[in-house]
Amino acid sequence: MKTAIKMAWRNIWRNKRRTLITAASIFFALLFALIMRSMQIGTYGHMYTCIIESYTGYIQVQHKNFWDDRTLDNGFFMTPEIEKQILKIDNVKGIIPHLETGALASNKTQTKGVLLLGIDPVKEDKLSSISKKLVFIRFTKQAIVRIEKENIDPKIMKMIRNLEDESYANYASLKIALEIDDNELEKIIPIIEKNAAYPCEYLKKNEKGILVADNLAQYLRVNVGDTLVLIGQGYHGVSAADMFPVKGIVHFPNPLINNMAVFMDINECQYFSSAENLLTSAILDLKDNSDKTVAQTKDQINNLFANTDYIAKDWKEMNKTLIQAMEADSQGGIIMLGILYLIIAFGVFGTVLMMTSERKREFGVLISIGMQRSKLAIVLTFEMFFIGLLGIISSIIASIPIILYGYNNPLHFKGDMAKMYEEYGFDPVMKFAGFGEYYFWQSLVVAIIVLIAVCYPVRKIIRLKEIQALRA
Amino acid sequence: MKVLEIKNLHKIYNDSAVEVHAVNGIDLHFEEGEFAAIVGPSGSGKTTLLNMIGGLDKPTNGEVIINGTKIGTLGKSKIIDFRMRNIGFVFQSYNLIPVLTAKENVEFIMGLQKWTKEKRNARTKELLEAVGLGDRMNSRPSQLSGGQQQRVSVARALASKPSFVLADEPTANLDSKSTSQLLEIMKDLNKKENITFIFSTHDKRVIDKARRVITIEDGKVTSDEIK
Numbered sequence: 028m029k030t031a032i033k034m035a036w037r038n039i040w041r042n043k044r045r046t047l048i049t050a051a052s053i054f055f056a057l058l059f060a061l062i063m064r065s066m067q068i069g070t071y072g073h074m075y076t077c078i079i080e081s082y083t084g085y086i087q088v089q090h091k092n093f094w095d096d097r098t099l100d101n102g103f104f105m106t107p108e109i110e111k112q113i114l115k116i117d118n119v120k121g122i123i124p125h126l127e128t129g130a131l132a133s134n135k136t137q138t139k140g141v142l143l144l145g146i147d148p149v150k151e152d153k154l155s156s157i158s159k160k161l162v163f164i165r166f167t168k169q170a171i172v173r174i175e176k177e178n179i180d181p182k183i184m185k186m187i188r189n190l191e192d193e194s195y196a197n198y199a200s201l202k203i204a205l206e207i208d209d210n211e212l213e214k215i216i217p218i219i220e221k222n223a224a225y226p227c228e229y230l231k232k233n234e235k236g237i238l239v240a241d242n243l244a245q246y247l248r249v250n251v252g253d254t255l256v257l258i259g260q261g262y263h264g265v266s267a268a269d270m271f272p273v274k275g276i277v278h279f280p281n282p283l284i285n286n287m288a289v290f291m292d293i294n295e296c297q298y299f300s301s302a303e304n305l306l307t308s309a310i311l312d313l314k315d316n317s318d319k320t321v322a323q324t325k326d327q328i329n330n331l332f333a334n335t336d337y338i339a340k341d342w343k344e345m346n347k348t349l350i351q352a353m354e355a356d357s358q359g360g361i362i363m364l365g366i367l368y369l370i371i372a373f374g375v376f377g378t379v380l381m382m383t384s385e386r387k388r389e390f391g392v393l394i395s396i397g398m399q400r401s402k403l404a405i406v407l408t409f410e411m412f413f414i415g416l417l418g419i420i421s422s423i424i425a426s427i428p429i430i431l432y433g434y435n436n437p438l439h440f441k442g443d444m445a446k447m448y449e450e451y452g453f454d455p456v457m458k459f460a461g462f463g464e465y466y467f468w469q470s471l472v473v474a475i476i477v478l479i480a481v482c483y484p485v486r487k488i489i490r491l492k493e494i495q496a497l498r499a
Numbered sequence: 500m501k502v503l504e505i506k507n508l509h510k511i512y513n514d515s516a517v518e519v520h521a522v523n524g525i526d527l528h529f530e531e532g533e534f535a536a537i538v539g540p541s542g543s544g545k546t547t548l549l550n551m552i553g554g555l556d557k558p559t560n561g562e563v564i565i566n567g568t569k570i571g572t573l574g575k576s577k578i579i580d581f582r583m584r585n586i587g588f589v590f591q592s593y594n595l596i597p598v599l600t601a602k603e604n605v606e607f608i609m610g611l612q613k614w615t616k617e618k619r620n621a622r623t624k625e626l627l628e629a630v631g632l633g634d635r636m637n638s639r640p641s642q643l644s645g646g647q648q649q650r651v652s653v654a655r656a657l658a659s660k661p662s663f664v665l666a667d668e669p670t671a672n673l674d675s676k677s678t679s680q681l682l683e684i685m686k687d688l689n690k691k692e693n694i695t696f697i698f699s700t701h702d703k704r705v706i707d708k709a710r711r712v713i714t715i716e717d718g719k720v721t722s723d724e725i726k
Binding site (some may be wrong): 030034037038041388389392393395396397398399400402494497 | 550553555556576579580582583584588590594596597598599603607608610611655
């Protein structure tokens with residue numbers, strides 16, 4: 028075996044240029060495959076996280092009819108006993124109550140159907156960090172006029188003019204929108220805070236007030252301090268109507284939520300809907316969010332509630348459309364990967380073909396002097412293995428800085444591209460995935476291609492006639 | 500002691516419309532320690548005969564018996580193993596393994612036969628010194644002249660102490676100095692190791708050194724002369 032490895036290693040350097048060209052074809056194709064897959068997986072992951080953290084959570088307990096018929100009449104009462112049973116499950120840290128209903132929201136002449144979410148302000152903040160999504164900078168017309176009067180870089184001012192009516196919940200997204208670096212941001216923060224600060228407040232327990240999602244607030248033309256009229260249907264057909272002061276505007280990365288959500292304290296929401304103690308779902312705060320553990324926890328809860336009206340649903344069941352959209356997109360990516368793999372396959376096969384025909388005589392000599400065909404085949408397999416390994420390892424090494432950069436600096440789309448993403452209900456962000464299983468799978472596919480290519484010379488060796496080979 | 504016996508050996512090629520009798524009923528035998536040359540004009544059947552003796556080609560009829568084994572009865576894999584243990588090959592164009600050094604080339608067959616490292620080293624050193632290349636052990640074939648490569652090739656053929664060495668036109672690509680050096684070396688080794696050497700050649704210098712000269716014409720032995 029040692030001799031076979033030694034011969035194989037030396038053989039691949041007999042024709043350095045050919046070996047390097049083959050390894051380069053593997054290198055480039057695998058590098059692109061890794062980057063592409065990282066972008067896809069990262070972007071999907073980001074979208075899943077957005078929807079999970081802003082709305083569904085990883086697991087919800089609901090009434091078994093609620094998901095198909097989302098009315099308050101399909102809500103349930105969370106008794107202390109049920110709560111205790113759920114909390115007994117190892118992976119469950121806490122329960123976050125939701126009361127979800129539809130309502131018409133109206134301000135002056137503007138009216139829109141909204142998703143009204145009754146939440147526990149403290150618990151909800153732990154799940155989805157809503158308080159961090161409160162808008163604190165808004166470039167109203169007046170704010171822009173005020174900023175114009177300040178001493179500000181004309182280039183940045185031009186960008187600010189383009190951001191009329193845009194809101195920001197953090198400086199990171201403002202920095203991206205203005206296309207400026209940290210130093211420039213530092214300089215303009217005092218000016219922005221002085222002229223465009225937006226005074227939002229977070230919800231308090233048992234306090235009458237609402238948070239309105241950013242796009243919805245813009246549509247309804249409401250600001251903090253305004254009052255919004257909500258009209259809906261309460262529990263068992265009771266009318267629900269009231270006026271609520273707007274405490275804050277929240278900006279969600281997920282455009283669907285951003286266009287329709289209104290948040291209020293759950294007790295207020297229950298009172299508004301005449302549904303005291305009623306929940307439509309209880310989101311579970313989990314210790315471990317990995318797919319496997321989530322599935323196990325869901326099964327444990329469903330076993331616990333077998334033969335009752337309660338059911339546990341995981342985020343995959345609750346976001347089927349999103350997952351299907353991602354899977355459809357993923358198929359496109361897989362076709363691209365297929366093309367890249369074809370490039371690898373042709374490169375490797377070309378090398379194998381040349382290597383076999385060039386060395387026919389040599390194979391004949393080796394078999395003549397006593398080397399078994401199987402041993403010769405092993406040498407050739409090692410040769411291709413080394414070339415493959417060279418390409419795979421170098422592409423993995425080259426991909427690390429690119430993927431790390433992409434992971435730490437997600438790409439934020441702007442303009443038409445961003446609008447297109449939002450129309451599909453996606454956050455216009457392209458994030459890279461960190462190192463994960465996909466590295467192994469992509470490398471394995473390439474290794475398999477190399478091993479398949481080896482079949483050709485192995486077959487040739489097995490069928491080789493020494494006499495003919497020696498005359499080659 | 501008979502190391503090789505050839506009985507009524509025929510080889511007919513049917514590749515074209517006409518049948519070609521490359522070897523036409525040859526009967527020969529070789530004893531241990533012989534230094535024999537098979538001579539004849541081009542197309543007389545020398546190489547075909549050597550190929551059949553070496554188990555590289557199958558006869559149409561007849562038998563090749565090496566140390567009592569009819570090689571025609573051996574399977575594809577067994578014949579390779581049998582060749583490795585019983586026959587040494589020296590080719591016209593040396594055919595050393597280009598990625599291995601002279602030492603590694605000589606060791607190669609011993610490695611396949613799983614000789615211990617110590618035994619391999621000792622035998623390699625002994626042979627390379629015998630062929631005058633004790634100081635070029637770590638040279639690759641590309642760093643050696645044609646004559647030196649052929650000497651390594653002879654050392655490789657003898658490495659595992661085969662029953663006989665088949666050499667197909669071993670001096671055809673060598674100049675006269677290298678030819679006489681190689682012949683002296685082979686003759687010495689033939690004496691020292693008592694291994695049979697069978698050459699196919701039309702080189703007069705080789706024929707002069709041979710102790711037995713077999714002449715073939717049209718696939719038949721026309722003379723078998725022992726000097």
